[in-house]
Amino acid sequence: MAQAARLAAVPAQPAARRSRVAEHRVQAQPGFVLHSYPYKETSLIVDVFSREHGRVALVAKGAKRPHSKLRGVLQTFQPLSVSWSGKSEVRTLTDAEWVGGMLPLEKSALLCGFYLNELLVKLLARDDSHVALFDHYVATLNQLAHGESPPIVLRQFERALLTETGVAANWTVCTVSGRTVEPAQIYVIDPERGVRPARPTDGWPKVSGKTLLDMEHEDYRDVTTQSQSKLLMRFLLSHHLGGAPLNTRQILIDLMQL
Known part of the structure; x- marks a missing residue:
């Protein structure tokens, strides 16, 4: 759980009441990309599992452009510090930075990671906070990466x-x-x-x-x-x-x- 504690130390906006109309602006929230798919010509819709705000859908504008800062950052199983704004169901990603500190998943562990992500996408409602589950997810990725x-x-x-x-x-x-x-x-x-x-x-x-x-x-x-x-x-x-x-x-x- 040490990695979970380190991620939790990233400054994050305090959690407020969860609803379909969430906070207007969230800054530096620990999170992971669960899934992404193309949106328009140059953008992505990114499904993010965040520590204090649960699963959120974000528009990453211009993320598909060759020189976009986000292009190499929005990868699965990479610990991120994520910021967004908006109050609709799909908000706007304003920043994402790689936090680091975790080994990459390889071979069968990588497939197991995709299985975890599919479970979260299909079973978690959006905008429901699951702090303990987020910490367990981080610990599970670390266990898989270390060959358990x-x-x-x-x-x-x-x-x-x-x-x-x-x-x-x-x-x-x-x-x-x-x-x-x-x-x-x-x-x-x-x-x-x-x-x-x-x-x-x-x-x-x-x-x-x-x-x-x-x-x-x-x-x-x-x-x-x-x-x-x-x-x-x-x-x-x-x-x-x-x-x-x-x-x-x-x-x-x-x-x-x-």
């Missing part, structure tokens, strides 16, 4: 994403009994209601109480925990995405069986 196990790192991030967006309750408590889950008992997670004991007719992924407790403590050393958590997170993400496919997830499944 992608399956474990991705499971941890997926769990944090569902928790921070408010769609995952406490998975260590059974909603039927109100008690802590039993390690040896088998459960399912109802996406809308939480954990309950599994039934023979359930078509949802079945997981042991031990797996749920391991996930809560971010302990993925057990191979059964790894296997069950993979199927569980795939199911829950699909539900909350309304069945919409994740392009990078399918590539990761094909290449790495994540």
